[in-house]
Amino acid sequence: MNYRNEVYRKMIHFGSAVFPISYYYSLSREQMLWLLGGLSALFLVGELLRMNVGPFKRFFKLIFSAVVRESEDHTITGATTVFIAGFLTVLIFERPVAIFAMLILSLADATAALIGRKWGNHSLFEKSVEGTMTFLIVALALAFLLPDLPRAGAVAAAGIATIAEVLPSPIDDNLIVPLSAATTISFFYLIA
Numbered sequence: 001m002n003y004r005n006e007v008y009r010k011m012i013h014f015g016s017a018v019f020p021i022s023y024y025y026s027l028s029r030e031q032m033l034w035l036l037g038g039l040s041a042l043f044l045v046g047e048l049l050r051m052n053v054g055p056f057k058r059f060f061k062l063i064f065s066a067v068v069r070e071s072e073d074h075t076i077t078g079a080t081t082v083f084i085a086g087f088l089t090v091l092i093f094e095r096p097v098a099i100f101a102m103l104i105l106s107l108a109d110a111t112a113a114l115i116g117r118k119w120g121n122h123s124l125f126e127k128s129v130e131g132t133m134t135f136l137i138v139a140l141a142l143a144f145l146l147p148d149l150p151r152a153g154a155v156a157a158a159g160i161a162t163i164a165e166v167l168p169s170p171i172d173d174n175l176i177v178p179l180s181a182a183t184t185i186s187f188f189y190l191i192a
Contacts, residue, residue, distance in 0.1 A: 001069055001070075003117055003118060005066045005067060006113065006114065006117050007114065008066060008067050009067040009078075010110040010111075010113055010114050012067065012079065013078075013082070013106060013109065013110035013113075014106060014107065014110050015106075016082050016086070016102075016105070016106045017102075017103060017106035017107060019032070019035070019036065019086055019102060019106075020086075020098070020099040020100075020102035020103045020106065021103075023090065023095065023098065023099055023102075024095075024099050029090060029095065032086075032090045033087065033090055033091060036083055036086045036087035036090060037087050039083045040080070040083040040084045040086075040087050043079065043080040043083055044076070044080060044084075046060075046080075047076050047077065047080055051074060076172070078172065078174050081172040081174035081175050082105065082174050084175065085102075085105060085174050085175045085177075085178045085179065086102050086105075086178070088175075088179065089101050089102055089178045089179065089182050090102075092179075092182070093182040093186060094186070094189070096146065096147070096148040096149055097149070097182045097185050097186055097189070098182060099146065100142060100143070100146050100149055100154060100157070100181065100182070100185065101157075101161075101177075101178035101179070101181040101182035101185075102178055103142050103146070104138075104139050104142060104157075104158070104161050104177060104178060104181050105174060105177050105178045107138055107142065108134075108135045108136075108138035108139040108142070108158075108161070108162075108165075108177075109135065109165060109173065109174070109177055111134055111135070111138050112127075112131040112132065112134045112135035112138070112165070113131060115130055115131050115134040116128040116130055116131020116132070116134065117131070124166055125166055125167060125168050126168055127165070127166050132162060132165070132166045135161075135162050135165055135166075136158060136159070136162040139157075139158035139159075139161055139162060139181075140155065140158045142154075142158070143155050143157065143158045149185065150185070150188040150189065152188060153184065153185040153186075153187070153188025153189065154185055156184050156185070156188065157180075157181040157182070157184040157185040158181070160180050160181060160184040161177050161178075161180055161181035161184075163180075164176045164177055164180040164181075165177050
């Protein structure tokens, strides 16, 4: 995927920040679960149709080919895993933890990808040092800026999410990043 299309893809990723922001300012936990659960189900049905029904495949390719990676041709796309991860995060974790974890996914992951693709000259596993450092900086900024979080836990969660994002895994990082961040910070709630 060329850089211009990567920018389009990441703009969608940045746009997913609307969910944790809405959760922070206006939507209840139940409303978020219905919203993210409904979107997850809708997108999963779309994925099944896209992968198995010819006309849907062609329509999907026509509309979304610029922002879908070749590796996603026969698997669930990143957009769907973002909704699933959001649903699971809201379902399992406390409100401030879920908001923090979803914002890391929306903002740190997308910013890291853009910086890493544009200026990443030093590889680190399948990523770049520059992108990884960007991820950590954005995650740490969120750890210090968001209210209602144990700071030490948020900093630890930023570090763990960075490690989870950079290490190669067969599981989509859109699932691993928010769930690892939320799990880490939750331990600090238990010991506080």
